[in-house]
Amino acid sequence: MTDDLPARSFGSAVDAYERGRPGYPDAVAATLVPDRAPLVVDVGAGTGKFTRTMLGRADRVVAVEPDPTMRSRLADLLPMVDALDGTGEAIPLPDGAADVVTFAQSWHWVDRDAGAAEVARVLRPGGTLGLVWNVRELTRPWAARVGAIVLQPEARIVQQEQALVGPPFGAGVHDTVRWTHEQDRGAFLDMIASRSHLIVMPEDERRAVLDAVRRVIDADPETAGRATIPVEYVAHVHRYVRP
Numbered sequence: 001m002t003d004d005l006p007a008r009s010f011g012s013a014v015d016a017y018e019r020g021r022p023g024y025p026d027a028v029a030a031t032l033v034p035d036r037a038p039l040v041v042d043v044g045a046g047t048g049k050f051t052r053t054m055l056g057r058a059d060r061v062v063a064v065e066p067d068p069t070m071r072s073r074l075a076d077l078l079p080m081v082d083a084l085d086g087t088g089e090a091i092p093l094p095d096g097a098a099d100v101v102t103f104a105q106s107w108h109w110v111d112r113d114a115g116a117a118e119v120a121r122v123l124r125p126g127g128t129l130g131l132v133w134n135v136r137e138l139t140r141p142w143a144a145r146v147g148a149i150v151l152q153p154e155a156r157i158v159q160q161e162q163a164l165v166g167p168p169f170g171a172g173v174h175d176t177v178r179w180t181h182e183q184d185r186g187a188f189l190d191m192i193a194s195r196s197h198l199i200v201m202p203e204d205e206r207r208a209v210l211d212a213v214r215r216v217i218d219a220d221p222e223t224a225g226r227a228t229i230p231v232e233y234v235a236h237v238h239r240y241v242r243p
Contacts, residue, residue: 013199014069018047018077020190022134022181024104024235029053031175031237032130037099041122043088044106048074050132051081058100064091088115096124104132113166120168123242129172130239131164137178137232142220149212150192165240172240179235182228189213191231 028050033040037058042051045063047070054061055078063078064086065071075083086092088103088110101119103110119129138147165172183191192198192213198206217223 013194014047014073016190017070017194018073020183020187020192020194021046021049022183022191022231022233023049024053024132024134025177025179026053027177027179028132028235028237029057031177032102032128032132032239033057033100039098040100040102041091041093041098042102042104043086043091044103044109045074045083046070046106048078048081050102050104052078054102055080062093062098089118091118091122093122095121098122098127099124100128100130102130102132105134107131107164112164116166116169120242125242127242128239129165129169129242130237131172132238133236134233135236137234140222140232142216142223143232145216145220146192146213149209149216150195151197164238168243169240170243172238175237175239177235177237179233181231181233183231184228185217185226188217188229188231 033054039060039062040054040058041062041064042048042054043064045051045065046067048063051061051063051074060082061080062082062084063071063074064084065074066085066087068085071083071085074081084092088107091101101123107115116129123129135152136143136147138144163171189210193206193210198209201209217229223229
């Protein structure tokens with residue numbers, strides 16, 4: 001995987017990750033697995049935020065996660081899922097085994113060409129590769145101010161003109177799903193704290209960022225005094241077919 005230190009930092013913030021990170025609307029899973037599939041593989045699965053949306057859509061769901069702490073939490077939360085150690089460049093499954101392979105909020109940690117070749121090996125002919133990113137909408141003033149404090153690297157990734165996936169995959173299909181995640185103030189701050197670049201910051205710098213975010217949500221009339229914060233997202237879904 002690329003950027004190894006941030007990519008493998010999440011285990012040290014597993015509680016904040018599980019409490020704060022949003023899930024995904026059912027429409028995203030339906031885009032990638034419209035009919036029941038024999039085997040779906042979710043790579044870079046973390047604590048299973050996207051993995052759980054595949055339950056009921058596949059006969060068997062496998063989660064691949066390199067961080068042992070995250071993988072252990074996923075196994076506790078989703079005992080019906082096979083949780084395996086691996087990466088996007090080394091998926092521990094035989095050739096042609098999978099009908100769908102997904103990367104939710106994780107493809108940007110994978111080498112584009114090596115990952116594409118490995119996914120093509122694991123997919124059956126005609127199988128689907130799905131890349132998903134939840135990106136916070138910044139149209140509301142309070143969200144824009146938080147966005148200025150806390151960068152969203154995935155926002156730049158989904159907007160880039162360069163192909164996201166290397167050979168043998170060709171042009172994919174891009175869909176978007178707009179949705180709103182209501183979460184309490186503490187969970188919202190946990191979501192911010194679970195960003196990889198915050199996890200690896202020195203403690204005083206991380207505290208300063210979180211304090212700045214607190215000030216925004218405590219002061220803005222749309223968020224101040226609310227029991228929950230309505231966080232608007234656009235889920236970007238990129239779908240490719242193995243030739």
